[in-house]
Amino acid sequence: xxxxxxxxxxxxxxxxxxxxxxxxxxxxxxxxxxxxxxxxxxxxxxxxxxxxxxxxxxxxxxxxxxxxxxxxxxxxxxxxxxxxxxxxxxxxxxxxxxxxxxxxxxxxxxxxxxxxxxxxxxxxxxxxxxxxxxxxxxxxxxxxxxxxxxxxxxxxxxxxxxxxx
Amino acid sequence: xxxxxxxxxxxxxxxxxxxxxxxxxxxxxxxxxxxxxxxxxxxxxxxxxxxxxxxxxxxxxxxxxxxxxxxxxxxxxxxxxxxxxxxxxxxxxxxxxxxxxxxxxxxxxxxxxxxxxxxxxxxxxxxxxxxxxxxxxxxxxxxxxxxxxxxxxxxxxxxxxxxxx
Amino acid sequence: xxxxxxxxxxxxxxxxxxxxxxxxxxxxxxxxxxxxxxxxxxxxxxxxxxxxxxxxxxxxxxxxxxxxxxxxxxxxxxxxxxxxxxxxxxxxxxxxxxxxxxxxxxxxxxxxxxxxxxxxxxxxxxxxxxxxxxxxxxxxxxxxxxxxxxxxxxxxxxxxxxxxx
Amino acid sequence: xxxxxxxxxxxxxxxxxxxxxxxxxxxxxxxxxxxxxxxxxxxxxxxxxxxxxxxxxxxxxxxxxxxxxxxxxxxxxxxxxxxxxxxxxxxxxxxxxxxxxxxxxxxxxxxxxxxxxxxxxxxxxxxxxxxxxxxxxxxxxxxxxxxxxxxxxxxxxxxxxxxxx
Amino acid sequence: xxxxxxxxxxxxxxxxxxxxxxxxxxxxxxxxxxxxxxxxxxxxxxxxxxxxxxxxxxxxxxxxxxxxxxxxxxxxxxxxxxxxxxxxxxxxxxxxxxxxxxxxxxxxxxxxxxxxxxxxxxxxxxxxxxxxxxxxxxxxxxxxxxxxxxxxxxxxxxxxxxxxx
Amino acid sequence: xxxxxxxxxxxxxxxxxxxxxxxxxxxxxxxxxxxxxxxxxxxxxxxxxxxxxxxxxxxxxxxxxxxxxxxxxxxxxxxxxxxxxxxxxxxxxxxxxxxxxxxxxxxxxxxxxxxxxxxxxxxxxxxxxxxxxxxxxxxxxxxxxxxxxxxxxxxxxxxxxxxxx
Numbered sequence: 001x002x003x004x005x006x007x008x009x010x011x012x013x014x015x016x017x018x019x020x021x022x023x024x025x026x027x028x029x030x031x032x033x034x035x036x037x038x039x040x041x042x043x044x045x046x047x048x049x050x051x052x053x054x055x056x057x058x059x060x061x062x063x064x065x066x067x068x069x070x071x072x073x074x075x076x077x078x079x080x081x082x083x084x085x086x087x088x089x090x091x092x093x094x095x096x097x098x099x100x101x102x103x104x105x106x107x108x109x110x111x112x113x114x115x116x117x118x119x120x121x122x123x124x125x126x127x128x129x130x131x132x133x134x135x136x137x138x139x140x141x142x143x144x145x146x147x148x149x150x151x152x153x154x155x156x157x158x159x160x161x162x163x164x165x
Numbered sequence: 166x167x168x169x170x171x172x173x174x175x176x177x178x179x180x181x182x183x184x185x186x187x188x189x190x191x192x193x194x195x196x197x198x199x200x201x202x203x204x205x206x207x208x209x210x211x212x213x214x215x216x217x218x219x220x221x222x223x224x225x226x227x228x229x230x231x232x233x234x235x236x237x238x239x240x241x242x243x244x245x246x247x248x249x250x251x252x253x254x255x256x257x258x259x260x261x262x263x264x265x266x267x268x269x270x271x272x273x274x275x276x277x278x279x280x281x282x283x284x285x286x287x288x289x290x291x292x293x294x295x296x297x298x299x300x301x302x303x304x305x306x307x308x309x310x311x312x313x314x315x316x317x318x319x320x321x322x323x324x325x326x327x328x329x330x
Numbered sequence: 331x332x333x334x335x336x337x338x339x340x341x342x343x344x345x346x347x348x349x350x351x352x353x354x355x356x357x358x359x360x361x362x363x364x365x366x367x368x369x370x371x372x373x374x375x376x377x378x379x380x381x382x383x384x385x386x387x388x389x390x391x392x393x394x395x396x397x398x399x400x401x402x403x404x405x406x407x408x409x410x411x412x413x414x415x416x417x418x419x420x421x422x423x424x425x426x427x428x429x430x431x432x433x434x435x436x437x438x439x440x441x442x443x444x445x446x447x448x449x450x451x452x453x454x455x456x457x458x459x460x461x462x463x464x465x466x467x468x469x470x471x472x473x474x475x476x477x478x479x480x481x482x483x484x485x486x487x488x489x490x491x492x493x494x495x
Numbered sequence: 496x497x498x499x500x501x502x503x504x505x506x507x508x509x510x511x512x513x514x515x516x517x518x519x520x521x522x523x524x525x526x527x528x529x530x531x532x533x534x535x536x537x538x539x540x541x542x543x544x545x546x547x548x549x550x551x552x553x554x555x556x557x558x559x560x561x562x563x564x565x566x567x568x569x570x571x572x573x574x575x576x577x578x579x580x581x582x583x584x585x586x587x588x589x590x591x592x593x594x595x596x597x598x599x600x601x602x603x604x605x606x607x608x609x610x611x612x613x614x615x616x617x618x619x620x621x622x623x624x625x626x627x628x629x630x631x632x633x634x635x636x637x638x639x640x641x642x643x644x645x646x647x648x649x650x651x652x653x654x655x656x657x658x659x660x
Numbered sequence: 661x662x663x664x665x666x667x668x669x670x671x672x673x674x675x676x677x678x679x680x681x682x683x684x685x686x687x688x689x690x691x692x693x694x695x696x697x698x699x700x701x702x703x704x705x706x707x708x709x710x711x712x713x714x715x716x717x718x719x720x721x722x723x724x725x726x727x728x729x730x731x732x733x734x735x736x737x738x739x740x741x742x743x744x745x746x747x748x749x750x751x752x753x754x755x756x757x758x759x760x761x762x763x764x765x766x767x768x769x770x771x772x773x774x775x776x777x778x779x780x781x782x783x784x785x786x787x788x789x790x791x792x793x794x795x796x797x798x799x800x801x802x803x804x805x806x807x808x809x810x811x812x813x814x815x816x817x818x819x820x821x822x823x824x825x
Numbered sequence: 826x827x828x829x830x831x832x833x834x835x836x837x838x839x840x841x842x843x844x845x846x847x848x849x850x851x852x853x854x855x856x857x858x859x860x861x862x863x864x865x866x867x868x869x870x871x872x873x874x875x876x877x878x879x880x881x882x883x884x885x886x887x888x889x890x891x892x893x894x895x896x897x898x899x900x901x902x903x904x905x906x907x908x909x910x911x912x913x914x915x916x917x918x919x920x921x922x923x924x925x926x927x928x929x930x931x932x933x934x935x936x937x938x939x940x941x942x943x944x945x946x947x948x949x950x951x952x953x954x955x956x957x958x959x960x961x962x963x964x965x966x967x968x969x970x971x972x973x974x975x976x977x978x979x980x981x982x983x984x985x986x987x988x989x990x
Contacts, residue, residue: 011897012839013839013840013841013897014837014838014839014840015838015839015840016838016864016868018680019349019679019680020348020349020350020680023207024399024400025217027219029200029203029204029207029220030203030207030219030220030223030277031199031200031201031202031203031204031207031220032200034196034199034200034203034223035194035196035197035199035200036196037196038194038195038196038199039194039196039841042188042194042195042196043841043897043923046923047923052190054192054195054228054231055194055195055196055228056227056228057225057226057227057228058195058199058223058225058226058275059225060222060223060224060225060317060320061222061223062221062222063219063220063221063222066219066286069684070684072836072838072868098868098871098872110223112195117190121231140327140328143327144324144327147320147323147324147327148320148324151316151319151320151323152225154316155225155312155313155316158312158316159309159312159313162305162308162309162312163305176402177344178344178345178346178402179342179343179344179345180343180344180345181343181369181373183515184514184515184844185515185843185844185845189894189895204346208346208402208428211428212428234519235519237341237343237373263373263376263377349679350678350679350680353537354729354730355547357549359530359533359534359537359550360533360537360549360550360553360607361529361530361531361532361533361534361537361550362530364526364529364530364533364553365524365526365527365529365530366526367526368524368525368526368529369524369526372518372524372525372526382520384522384525384558384561385524385525385526385558386557386558387555387556387557387558388525388529388553388555388556388605389555390552390553390554390555390647390650391552391553392551392552393549393550393551393552396549396616440553442525451561470657470658473657474654474657477650477653477654477657478650478654481646481649481650481653482555484646485555485642485643485646488642488646489639489642489643492635492638492639492642493635506732507674508674508675508676508732509672509673509674509675510673510674510675511673511699511703513845514844514845514849515845534676538676538732538758541758542758564849565849567671567673567703593703593706593707683867685877685942687879689860689863689864689867689880690863690867690879690880690883690937691859691860691861691862691863691864691867691880692860694856694859694860694863694883695854695856695857695859695860696856697856698854698855698856698859699854699856702848702854702855702856712850714852714855714888714891715854715855715856715888716887716888717885717886717887717888718855718859718883718885718886718935719885720882720883720884720885720977720980721882721883722881722882723879723880723881723882726879726946770883772855781891800987800988803987804984804987807980807983807984807987808980808984811976811979811980811983812885814976815885815972815973815976818972818976819969819972819973822965822968822969822972823965
């Protein structure tokens with residue numbers, strides 16, 4: 001399959017947080033951000049793979065800064081890595097606080113694994129990710145995706161061994 | 166602080182998946198399940214810590230079986246482990262397909278880290294988790310939460326080192 | 331048709347009440363609880379009858395205790411009685427207030443009549459309800475469903491007679 | 496307290512039924528209609544009593560005709576009867592099917608009991624309903640509300656006696 | 661095609677404004693009212709044209725009075741004018757404030773252009789509007805719709821000329 | 826007051842259109858796009874004016890291309906012009922169809938008038954718009970906003986005169 005560049009499937013979703021999205025203390029629910037992240041990642045996975053794709057795993061998601069009602073939240077998603085039938089999509093979440101100057105706040109980073117599916121719902125091959133040789137950031141993202149993959153497998157292995165022993 | 170038993174904060178949320186929750190192929194969005202999982206975990210974190218708590222990380226979430234429109238989905242949440250100000254909440258997601266007999270399908274497992282907050286939004290101490298000596302499952306969950314914690318720190322460390330070198 | 335036990339179609343839906351569900355005084359709307367009750371009863375009716383079923387009547391619904399924002403509300407539904415094409419589903423609504431110890435509050439009880447429908451939307455036969463001889467509670471529910479049925483018919487009759495006379 | 500005429504608190508809510516409101520067979524959920532009925536009745540109760548009021552009971556609700564996606568549904572609500580602190584609100588639900596000529600379909604009738612509340616959430620007195628001597632329909636509604644009240648008390652009594660005996 | 665009277669397609673939608681519909685100052689979003697206006701106008705366009713129709717333009721919408729949480733808002737829509745394939749629908753928005761006596765407040769007026777579509781999504785002919793000779797208000801609305809049409813064309817023309825010169 | 830550059834308050838909201846946003850033919854409701862447009866314009870108005878602002882009018886909105894379920898829709902909003910207390914915000918709506926290559930489709934353009942409000946809800950002064958001398962597009966937008974303003978006043982005048990005469 002023809003490798004596809006990262007830029008061809010990049011996607012940003014942006015919306016304002018409302019009362020509906022918050023708990024009684026005015027903090028936006030983690031689950032609301034997760035939902036937005038999965039929406040953005042789903043667009044990227046469909047675009048990169050040229051068809052249907054489903055979430056197989058959310059590998060890790062950290063909430064660095066609380067998000068508030070009224071913040072304009074952006075979920076920037078892109079494909080970091082692709083194997084035979086699965087892809088890692090990275091999502092960076094930023095929040096703009098309208099009454100504050102300067103850069104948006106970086107609030108969360110997430111890594112999701114998507115699997116391409118064919119008509120019958122079986123896994124199908126997805127295109128490799130084309131990272132330019134001189135795209136240092138893209139190269140680093142690809143490498144880190146492989147580290148996460150290794151650690152995910154190691155963690156599962158450690159837990160299985162702890163159950164046996 | 167007085168340790169609190171796991172059973173005192175356990176919580177199950179249950180709802181039926183609708184058209185609204187699905188993509189055009191009839192698969193329920195991963196983000197919808199993540200949102201339900203965070204809702205259930207948030208109840209447990211508030212109950213165990215006796216107050217306000219926010220999502221600090223979603224450590225890992227695997228989607229084993231696709232969920233469909235019409236499924237009755239249960240998110241069973243409980244505290245697995247607690248440190249000084251943070252708690253790991255485990256959530257098991259099951260789906261009942263009304264026209265199928267037998268056990269509900271186990272569709273996802275997630276581990277979330279919550280942090281207790283005081284009035285000013287600063288971290289506050291949370292009670293230890295009381296696991297009975299003869300509660301084998303509870304003991305295993307506590308042990309595995311520590312493995313996940315170790316691997317989470319190792320993974321971050323490996324990524325930081327890869328950036329430096 | 332083969333009688334089916336009550337346990338085979340029992341269902342509980344559980345969710346947390348939010349700002350969205352309340353009036354400006356913080357009381358959860360009766361209509362929100364009615365909707366949750368109908369959702370739970372609809373699952374039971376579909377399961378017991380093994381197919382499509384629609385609400386024919388909500389026989390009576392009492393609101394004993396106000397429900398608040400933040401309460402975890404459970405709608406426990408089960409079939410009480412079945413005739414040839416209709417079923418009475420009983421629903422008990424409980425609310426857990428996270429900062430209160432002890433049993434959930436019993437907030438409402440409702441009795442709904444569902445009718446099984448075939449492909450063309452015409453009534454179809456539904457299985458009888460199997461109540462064990464030594465299940466005193468199930469026996470009582472069956473008996474009370476018949477009393478409600480009698481009173482429902484009597485009330486309609488009294489109103490028709492009052493219009494004539 | 497000054498009696499208030501029925502017309503002073505009458506209210507109609509009207510909306511179009513969507514995919515969101517329906518089950519997979521295209522029938523609008525009973526619970527959606529119940530919610531709309533409670534919304535309309537709540538406006539009437541607040542207007543007639545001149546303040547805060549909550550649903551105490553939904554006395555009976557019959558679904559005569561199935562409602563479909565695309566129907567324009569009207570909930571016409573008015574006060575039928577008032578006691579010292581409670582009111583019966585009657586709601587008639589009609590559906591207009593845009594591609595059918597003629598009168599709207601009468602799909603449901605419901606009777607709800609509301610109780611007026613003061614600042615502390617305790618019952619407060621509500622005004623009597625003023626029905627003109629020559630308003631035959633209003634007179635009949637008042638009389639039938641009393642019949643329903645009698646039968647409601649009788650039904651509860653019969654059930655309590657069946658439990659004792 | 662047979663002309664159709666205005667009354668045959670008139671429609672009112674009515675709902676109560678909630679927290680969800682408001683900004684943090686308690687003012688209902690203009691966009692919420694626009695959405696309600698388009699919903700009501702869409703019903704009228706479908707009825708008048710006897711089939712599928714889509715919004716081609718919202719010609720002007722003025723917000724005279726702020727709408728508040730708790731207001732009962734009515735969108736009264738009717739066809740003012742029809743050309744070969746397009747129709748102008750006028751919508752008047754009124755708000756009832758439950759604790760105020762007197763007439764509803766007139767909060768907005770909008771004029772929308774709809775186009776009838778056939779199965780393939782191409783424009784199709786729509787019936788003329790029948791306005792009675794002695795219906796002064798209907799005659800005025802028809803005449804004003806033509807003025808708005810003229811000004812709409814003139815405005816586009818002026819802008820195109822300003823771009824050229 | 827210090828003039829503020831257009832770039833300081835620019836805002837884009839982006840979301841995917843779902844079943845919920847469409848009619849039964851799969852076309853996205855005009856009202857859904859209007860709501861998104863008002864959301865984006867509201868952010869710009871609040872940013873440019875440095876505080877609270879409400880929609881006073883939606884001057885014109887044209888729907889050039891139908892929007893479909895699954896489209897990623899962007900609302901790009903910016904301030905075009907400002908008077909003493911009011912601002913014109915222009916919004917361009919684009920749709921990306923995930924399975925089509927090339928530029929996003931330009932689907933709508935809208936012009937909204939917002940008014941700045943103080944604490945008491947009275948109009949307050951807003952900053953002038955700073956357009957660079959060599960920003961040809963910004964200059965044109967400013968000029969066209971004045972044309973729209975002139976035509977809006979002329980149209981209202983023509984209608985008032987037609988009512989008198």
